[in-house]
Amino acid sequence: MSAAEELRAAAEKLRTLATEATPGPWRQHDTHLGQYGHTATVLSGEGNDTDLRAWLPSMSQESWDEARNVWNDAAYMAALHPGVGLALADWLDETATEVTAAEGTEYALHPDGGAFASWEAALAVARAVNGSAS
Structure with a gap:
C-alpha cells in the first residue's frame, strides 16, 4: 500500500468512526455512585441533555483518586471526541x-523516510489508526 493510500484509508476509518459517534465536545466527570464510591465518566451534551458516553469503574471511595488511571483515561477520551477525529481525517x-x-519528484515520500516531517508524522498517525506496522 502506498503512503497516500495508507493516509486515505486512515482518514476514511476516522471519518466513519467520528460520524457514527455522538458529536462532541465531550467532557470528563467524576460520578459518585453512593455506597459504591466514585467512577470516572465521559459525558456529552449540556444540562438535561447530558448523556453518558463512557463509564470507567474505579471502585474507589475517593473522588478523583489519583492512584487510579481511570480519570486520566476519561480526560483523554473526552479530549479526542469525534470533532478531533474529523479534523485528523481532513x-x-x-x-x-x-x-x-x-510522486515522481524530488519531494516524493520514500519508503525509508519522507521529504517532509509533517508527511512522516501524518503517516505515523495513519499507521496507528490502521493498525499497521512501522
Missing part, C-alpha cells in the same frame, strides 16, 4: 493529496 486527506502530487 489532515490525513490533505497530506495524501500532497504526497500524491509529489
Whole structure:
C-alpha cells in the first residue's frame, strides 16, 4: 500500500468512526455512585441533555483518586471526541493529496523516510489508526 493510500484509508476509518459517534465536545466527570464510591465518566451534551458516553469503574471511595488511571483515561477520551477525529481525517486527506502530487519528484515520500516531517508524522498517525506496522 502506498503512503497516500495508507493516509486515505486512515482518514476514511476516522471519518466513519467520528460520524457514527455522538458529536462532541465531550467532557470528563467524576460520578459518585453512593455506597459504591466514585467512577470516572465521559459525558456529552449540556444540562438535561447530558448523556453518558463512557463509564470507567474505579471502585474507589475517593473522588478523583489519583492512584487510579481511570480519570486520566476519561480526560483523554473526552479530549479526542469525534470533532478531533474529523479534523485528523481532513489532515490525513490533505497530506495524501500532497504526497500524491509529489510522486515522481524530488519531494516524493520514500519508503525509508519522507521529504517532509509533517508527511512522516501524518503517516505515523495513519499507521496507528490502521493498525499497521512501522
